Amino acid sequence: MVIFTWKNIQRLLLWLLAFSVVVIVSIAMHPASVNSKEIAQASGSKPLIVLVHGTNADATSWQHVIPLLQKNGYTVTAVQNPLTSLSDDIAMTKRVIDVQKGPVVVVGHSYGGNVITSAAAGNPRVKALVYIAGFAPEPGESTSELNSRYAPPPLAEALIADAAGFLYIDREKFHEVFAQDVSPAEAQVLAVTQKPPAKTIFEQSVDKAAWKTIPSWYLVSQEDRSINPELERFMAKRIGAKTTEIKASHVAYISHPKEVANLIIEAATSAVK
CATH class of the missing domain: 1.20.5 (Single alpha-helices involved in coiled-coils or other helix-helix interfaces)
Known part of the structure; x- marks a missing residue:
């Protein structure tokens, strides 16, 4: 006691x-x-990477790029967009960007370029935009309008609409018009798992453009059969992007993941200087 x-x-x-x-x-x-x-x-922190897929693909199509970025110490998030409308996809991508804790680099492939152009606008934490054979529209400009500037690519003759107005790429032509430098086996899987967009999204436009205030990088696919390479060059020049060209199909991020990852890393490195 x-x-x-x-x-x-x-x-x-x-x-x-x-x-x-x-x-x-x-x-x-x-x-x-x-x-x-x-x-x-704090000094060792790196920007977070947000990847945005295009039409007739989904987030898993970044599977070759993601490990390369992670190996270099980057935290990566791949957005899974519904492809039901441009506004739906912008809202989804914006939500993903908004939850990132720190500076962000946003990457868009093909139609994903439309999405990031609007979703990243006005967000001070987005430090760089990377377009991989992506559309980079002006406000009020639709994908169809951009495509009409140049001769239509082979993809235009390979699209099939279902009863609900969603567009598929003909499986017999998929390898040839979408991913000719990917192995036949992988192209077959991509064709079977393709995520169709609503046809209407190609007539819809963004109301703001992030590339007007955010530094941009652009990868032109010289052998693209889904978007005319001349259109890609036009858009890259118009937005003042740091441009790289590669001898690749529309899906350079699948056939040349190292080059794509290196471009993203270049943008991320510049973003934090």
């Missing part, structure tokens, strides 16, 4: 005071180790 006399209380208070002094002195002697760790974590 402990009797709390005044002497015992004095001893307890003296012990607590001595313990507090030891703790304070210890912290004072080692502030650098604590702060340096925090500083290292």
Whole structure:
């Protein structure tokens, strides 16, 4: 049984005071180790990467690029857009961008370029845009309008609409018009798993353009049979993008993932300087 006399209380208070002094002195002697760790974590942070797929594909089509980015220390999120309307896809992508904790680099392939052009607009945390053979429209400009500027690519003759107005690429022509530099086996899987867009999305337009205020990079696919390469060059020049060209099909991010990952890393590196 402990009797709390005044002497015992004095001893307890003296012990607590001595313990507090030891703790304070210890912290004072080692502030650098604590702060340096925090500083290292902050300085070593990298932008988060958000990947946006195009039509007749889904988020898993980035599967060759994602591991390369992760290997280089990047946190990656691939958006799964519904392709039901441009506004739906913009809203979905914007939600994904908004939940990222830190600076962001947004990447769009093909129609995904339309999506990122609007979804990233006005967001100060988006530091760079990367278009992979992607559409980069002006506000009020539809995909159909852009396509009409140049000779139609082979893809235009390979689209089949279902009863609900969603567009599929003819499986027999898929390899030839969409992914001719991908192995036949992989192209067959892509054809079977293609995610069709609503036909109406090609007539819809964005109301703002992020590339007007955010630095942009553009990869032109020289052998693209889904978007005329001349249109890609036109858009890249118009938005003032840092442009790279590659001898590839429409899906360069599948057939040449290293080159695509390197371009994204280049944009991400520039974004944090």
